[in-house]
Amino acid sequence: MGRMRLRIFTEPQQGASYDTQLAVARAAEDLGFDAFFRSDHYLRMGDADGLPGPTDAWITLAGLARETSRIRLGTLMTAATFRHPGPLAISVAQVDRMSGGRVEFGFGAGWYEEEHNAYGIPFAASARERFDRYEEQLDVITGLWETPVGETFRYEGRHFRLTDSPALPKPHQAPRPPVLIGGVGVKRTPRLAAAHADEYNVPFNGIEDTEAAFERTRLAVEASGRSRPMVYSAAQVVCCGRDDAEIARRAEAIGRKPEELRENGLAGTPAEVVEKLGRFAAIGAQRVYLQVLDQSDLDHLELIAAEVVPQLG
Structure with missing residues (x-):
């Protein structure tokens, strides 16, 4: 299969200190993974105790920016509801x-x-309003980054208005860092991805549903007439072991069953994981984000780096 890149994706709201995340990011870098990504959430999900409590995504990535040297760093996905778009554009540009x-x-x-x-964060009850605000925030953030130095940015939206913004600081990457948009929304998501995204990501869906979502976005990209290419990616929970006992131990550590993980994620022996990655590659996935739920298990990353990555072409 073609060269597929693997990225490590963590869910620190389930319970991870900054130091734990640093250990995972450094291991991912040392082992040759493409990127370290984290979720952007402030509350645990399910029955995890969440201790020691949440860490802020962009403060975490700012620290990791200074304590790593090669690996790409990002979020799947920063929530538009958490931060005003102007200050968020500043934060992300600074971390870049x-x-x-x-x-x-x-x-x-x-x-x-x-x-x-x-945590006292306003939340619009209707998905339509959240999406309307999100769309304006995409306009604002990318607009601020792409404004040439010395020019000002203004924006007149229904939810956000910016006047005479110096649009500083600029990110290191020009004209801006890559933007990822994800999800399986049928109409607005493909259109917004075609307009704004450098990468379109489908999280935690099976092969057929992922392929259908990729196709909707491909059609939207064609309809938009854009010239720059789109990267297509997927996110999947990973649970890899050398034998059934190791697979079962890793599954139990994250409160899941091996059979269910084989069905709904990337689970099994290295050969099984490679086979399923091949099926994602066949539908056009160029990157796969491996959701690593047990951040204390760095041997898991070492196994994937040693036994899975070399077989990806």
Whole structure:
């Protein structure tokens, strides 16, 4: 199969300190993975205790920017509901500079109402309003980054208005860091991806549904007439072991069953994981984000680097 890139994706809201995330990011870098990504959430999901509590995605990535040297750094996905677009554009541009141009900006509309209630973050009840605000924020953030130095940016939206913005600081990457848009929305998501995204990501879906979502976005890209290429990617939970006992141990550590993980993720022996990655490659996935739920298990990353990555072409 063609050269597929593997990226490490973590969910620190389930319970991970900055130091734990640093250990995973450094291991991912040392082992040759393409990127370290993290979710952007403030509240645990399911029955995890979430201790020691949430860490802020962009503060975490700012730290990692100074403590790593090669690996790409990003979010799947920063919630538009958490931060005003102007300050967010400043934060991400700063982290991009702090990293020497290694940031990728995954950006979504926000969906997890409980975390907003838990930390006093306003949450629009209607998905339509959240998407309307998100669309304007995409315009604002990319507009600020792409404004030439010495020129000002203005924006007149229904939800956001900017007047005479110096649109500083500029990110290290020109004209801006790569923008990732994801999800399986049928209409607006493909259109917004075609307009704004450098990468379109489908998280935690099977092969057929992922292929259908890729196709919707491909059609939207064609209809938009854009010239720059789109990168297509998927995110999948990973649970790899040398034998059934190791697979079962890793599954139990994340509260899942091996059979269910084989069905709904990338699970099994290295050969099984390679085979399923091949099926994602066949539908056009150029990158796969491996959702690593047990961040204390660095041997897991070592196994994937040693036994899976070399077989990806």
